[in-house]
Amino acid sequence: LLFVNSPLRKEPVFNDELPSRILCGTVSIKPSVKEFTETSAVFEDGTVFEAVDCIIFATGYDYAYPFLDDSIIKSRNNEVTLFKGIFPPLMEKPTLAIIGLVQSLGAAIPTADLQARWAAKVFAGRSTILSL
Numbered sequence: 001l002l003f004v005n006s007p008l009r010k011e012p013v014f015n016d017e018l019p020s021r022i023l024c025g026t027v028s029i030k031p032s033v034k035e036f037t038e039t040s041a042v043f044e045d046g047t048v049f050e051a052v053d054c055i056i057f058a059t060g061y062d063y064a065y066p067f068l069d070d071s072i073i074k075s076r077n078n079e080v081t082l083f084k085g086i087f088p089p090l091m092e093k094p095t096l097a098i099i100g101l102v103q104s105l106g107a108a109i110p111t112a113d114l115q116a117r118w119a120a121k122v123f124a125g126r127s128t129i130l131s132l
Contacts, residue, residue: 033067073098074085086115087122087129094129 021027021096032044040050065073073080073088073096083089085102097119123129 035067072096083129086119097122 014035018027022029028049029040030043030047030049034042034044036042039052040048041052041055043050071090073082080098080101081089082098082101086097086099087094088096089100099115099119100108100112102111102115118127122129
């Protein structure tokens with residue numbers, strides 16, 4: 001789980017910038033989220049991050065989300081049901097996007113990039129979801 005404490009560059013970065021950001025403390029790695037509040041994240045070890053700007057879940061290949069209620073997203077046999085492969089369908093408002101859980105015929109990174117761009121537009125109010 002990565003917490004970004006300061007702005008990263010706007011373009012995607014797939015190089016050695018992430019390790020240096022971790023070393024200087026602008027990106028933190030934390031395991032085991034216990035719960036989220038409106039403005040913070042609470043961890044199993046009792047630590048709390050306040051005024052969180054961005055959360056990136058690096059869950060690997062296990063599609064389990066124990067920190068989310070089953071009414072939001074339920075994983076069964078490593079399968080989840082998502083609107084357009086991104087948004088949990090039972091949420092009142094689209095405030096959570098799951099990126100990268102689609103089986104693409106080509107490279108995964110461009111597919112995830114397009115998903116992330118659309119989700120960012122939805123979050124910013126520049127795009128809408130017609131039907132959930």
